[in-house]
Amino acid sequence: MDSGKKFESQLDLLTAWELMAINVLLAVEPQAEFDVNAVQANMLALIEKLDGGQLNPALTDPGFMRKTEDLLLALLHGDRIEVTNPAVYAARQAVLAAAQVIYNQAVARGLWRVHPEIEAAKGQAA
Secondary structure (H helix, E strand, O other): OOOOOOOOOOOOHHHHHHHHHHHHHHHHOOOOOOOOOOHHHHHHHHHHHHHOOOOHHHHOOHHHHHHHHHHHHHHHHOOOOOOOOHHHHHOHHHHHHHHHHHHHHHHHOOOOOOOHHHHHHHHHHO
């Protein structure tokens, strides 16, 4: 172990959220084998599960929803996210789109309260 060096094991927001999304998929379909490098396909599967009503437990999970909100707030703030996983980076638009759809569905269904900054940004975009 190197002395005086801080070990950085924390994932970037995008990769961390994508891994949580895979865990959500595995919770819905425990026998499935998801290719962790097929990020775009995994995000599509996540949205299909959402459309099928199978993600309701995730939409009420405060940990998952808070991480989703944190990712969207970082995007709103224009925070720099250094994505180290090439597969996640290549599919970053799909990951962000999936996070937005999940957040919007949780809010629309009354399962999560929209963050005031996100609400204010929606008003500015109109």
